[in-house]
Amino acid sequence: MNNYHVVAPAYGKDYKSATAAKEAFKSGLDFRYRGLSGGSYCSIRDFKPGETVEIRYNKLLKLTILSL
Numbered sequence: 877m878n879n880y881h882v883v884a885p886a887y888g889k890d891y892k893s894a895t896a897a898k899e900a901f902k903s904g905l906d907f908r909y910r911g912l913s914g915g916s917y918c919s920i921r922d923f924k925p926g927e928t929v930e931i932r933y934n935k936l937l938k939l940t941i942l943s944l
Contacts, residue, residue, distance in 0.1 A: 883907035884932040886917055894940035897933040901942060907931070920944075 886906040891897040901907060904919050910932060923929060929942045 879926065880928045880930070881918075881923065882910040882930045882932065883918060884910050884936055890935060891933040894931075894933065894938070897931045897940055898942055901929065901931055 883901070884907060885891060885897070885900070886908045889900075889905075891900060901920055904921065906917050906919055908915050908917055923944050925944050927944050929944065931940050931942060932938070933940065
């Protein structure tokens with residue numbers, strides 16, 4: 877599996893800050909894969925330690941990086 881993933885909030889949700897986006901991801905809320913991964917739903921439970929997750933937020937205009 878790829879060690880770098882790009883996700884965005886699911887179900888029309890959006891976050892205004894990197895802190896809010898990271899907290900939502902860490903708390904297990906649903907996100908969607910972006911790009912070549914196809915758009916399936918995912919959460920922190922789907923990733924392994926050592927993987928990196930790029931979280932898009934603020935209408936997908938900003939990003940933050942989270943290393944697990």
